[in-house]
Amino acid sequence: MNTVIACGPPRLRGTVVIEGVPNIGSTLTANISLLGGSGIITYQWLRDGSTAVADTNSYTLQLADRDSIITVTVMRSDNSGSVTSTPVTNLGHLGSTGPGGGIIFYDKGSVSDGWQYLEAASENQGSLAWASSSGHTSTNITGTGTAIGTGRANTTAILAIDANAPAALACKNYNGGGKSDWFLPGKDELYEMYKARNLLDISSGWFWSSSQYNNGSAWGQHFDDGSHCSDGGKNSASDVRAVRAF
Numbered sequence: 041m042n043t044v045i046a047c048g049p050p051r052l053r054g055t056v057v058i059e060g061v062p063n064i065g066s067t068l069t070a071n072i073s074l075l076g077g078s079g080i081i082t083y084q085w086l087r088d089g090s091t092a093v094a095d096t097n098s099y100t101l102q103l104a105d106r107d108s109i110i111t112v113t114v115m116r117s118d119n120s121g122s123v124t125s126t127p128v129t130n131l132g133h134l135g136s137t138g139p140g141g142g143i144i145f146y147d148k149g150s151v152s153d154g155w156q157y158l159e160a161a162s163e164n165q166g167s168l169a170w171a172s173s174s175g176h177t178s179t180n181i182t183g184t185g186t187a188i189g190t191g192r193a194n195t196t197a198i199l200a201i202d203a204n205a206p207a208a209l210a211c212k213n214y215n216g217g218g219k220s221d222w223f224l225p226g227k228d229e230l231y232e233m234y235k236a237r238n239l240l241d242i243s244s245g246w247f248w249s250s251s252q253y254n255n256g257s258a259w260g261q262h263f264d265d266g267s268h269c270s271d272g273g274k275n276s277a278s279d280v281r282a283v284r285a286f
Contacts, residue, residue: 074114146158
């Protein structure tokens with residue numbers, strides 16, 4: 041008597057490599073090299089090993105993926121097995137939580153002048169005037185800059201002349217993450233925040249920068265349309281969000 045042994049499809053084996061820059065908002069792709077099995081290939085992307093986030097060969101990282109582990113498992117429809125990628129455990133810094141508990145929104149590429157990244161506070165510090173009401177609404181703040189990297193010095197310069205300047209003072213006094221080096225961002229730093237508005241979950245509003253335009257006004261940033269504005273008087277109340285460099 042001959043015994044017939046039923047054989048299933050060859051077991052699936054091979055490799056799955058996640059390709060792409062793992063920053064929030066960037067797209068990762070599963071590069072597969074498989075042997076065995078004959079059914080349709082399917083994908084399952086997982087966050088922290090349990091939460092399904094996508095079922096295609098690519099996945100765009102979301103805000104919810106911050107500080108998480110991402111994997112993708114590839115299967116065939118003939119139930120011949122599955123192959124799982126090596127985990128992506130070091131998500132890129134952009135969109136991740138910074139040392140001060142804020143959201144990292146800018147990476148200048150390397151460390152210089154003691155910092156590489158900028159993080160923004162996770163919430164606004166209020167709707168505040170740029171200058172205090174004690175005779176400083178038309179005071180010249182000498183030497184404020186607009187370039188990335190000038191916000192901290194700008195904030196110091198403002199408070200050296202107008203010690204109660206509401207926007208700058210609120211940022212200086214903010215202590216998110218136990219850090220005491222927060223500042224009102226400069227014009228170009230604020231524009232980087234606008235470019236990263238999806239990471240920061242800011243969809244609208246007019247925000248003060250620490251960059252003076254003239255004696256009576258300072259630069260601001262519209263988050264609705266991306267435009268810069270310099271016609272807001274220093275006594276006008278606008279949104280304020282603190283930033284720090286590290």
